[in-house]
Amino acid sequence: MSRKGLFISLEGIDGCGKSSLKTELEEFLQPYSPVSIREPGSTVISEQIRQLLLDCRNDNIGDRTEAMLYASARCQLVDEIIQPSLSSGRLILADRYIDSTIAYQGYGRGLKLDFLYNLNQLCTGGIEPDLTLLLDLDPLVALDRRADGRPDRLEQEGLEFQTRVREGYLQIAQTNPARVKVIDASQPQVLVKTMAIEYINELMQRHNWSE
Numbered sequence: 001m002s003r004k005g006l007f008i009s010l011e012g013i014d015g016c017g018k019s020s021l022k023t024e025l026e027e028f029l030q031p032y033s034p035v036s037i038r039e040p041g042s043t044v045i046s047e048q049i050r051q052l053l054l055d056c057r058n059d060n061i062g063d064r065t066e067a068m069l070y071a072s073a074r075c076q077l078v079d080e081i082i083q084p085s086l087s088s089g090r091l092i093l094a095d096r097y098i099d100s101t102i103a104y105q106g107y108g109r110g111l112k113l114d115f116l117y118n119l120n121q122l123c124t125g126g127i128e129p130d131l132t133l134l135l136d137l138d139p140l141v142a143l144d145r146r147a148d149g150r151p152d153r154l155e156q157e158g159l160e161f162q163t164r165v166r167e168g169y170l171q172i173a174q175t176n177p178a179r180v181k182v183i184d185a186s187q188p189q190v191l192v193k194t195m196a197i198e199y200i201n202e203l204m205q206r207h208n209w210s211e
């Protein structure tokens with residue numbers, strides 16, 4: 001029996017613990033050979049766009065240009081990896097997707113949400129995750145967690161920016177309660193992982209993916 005592909009995305013502000021969770025989920029999902037991707041990136045073209053976007057020397061990228069560059073990176077990723085993987089029934093685990101654009105470029109930068117939804121509709125053809133795990137964390141705590149790394153262009157934006165991004169994410173979760181599940185990322189990592197796995201198990205059961 002051929003299975004419908006499944007698409008899971010991870011979201012949250014910088015320093016929320018998304019990368020650690022992703023590594024743990026990759027391990028948990030190993031029996032399903034997940035297609036693991038990150039945004040922006042994961043194709044040759046998208047990784048080159050990523051370098052442009054995160055380079056601190058590019059401090060004069062306009063807000064709309066920024067949004068369109070993220071959209072271009074996503075467009076290539078959808079065409080090369082996401083769409084074909086879903087068509088062949090694979091499970092995708094994505095580090096960020098459209099919600100990042102709504103939260104960062106919409107709530108963070110203040111671009112119109114309609115413009116961003118239209119742009120993303122164009123570049124994704126309407127493909128949405130089946131489940132989005134949102135790691136919610138106080139930006140001050142997140143800042144503390146990433147204090148030892150060199151900040152990229154977006155991470156340099158400061159606390160007020162990250163606070164707006166967090167509020168944006170919570171708004172997205174409120175509007176899409178069936179898809180977006182909020183996990184309190186201030187909990188011990190093991191509890192964050194347990195909750196994430198519970199949501200994934202529930203999704204898999206609903207889609208007849210359970211072994």
Ligand code: TYD
Pocket residue numbers: 013014015018019038039040054070095096097098100101102104105152154155
């Ligand atoms: P990355 O180093 O991958 O951050 P993280 O490990 O926190 O995911 O950098 C991605 C950065 O790009 C991050 O600050 C969020 C930002 N971003 C946007 O502003 N808009 C988007 O559409 C996407 C996908 C990411």
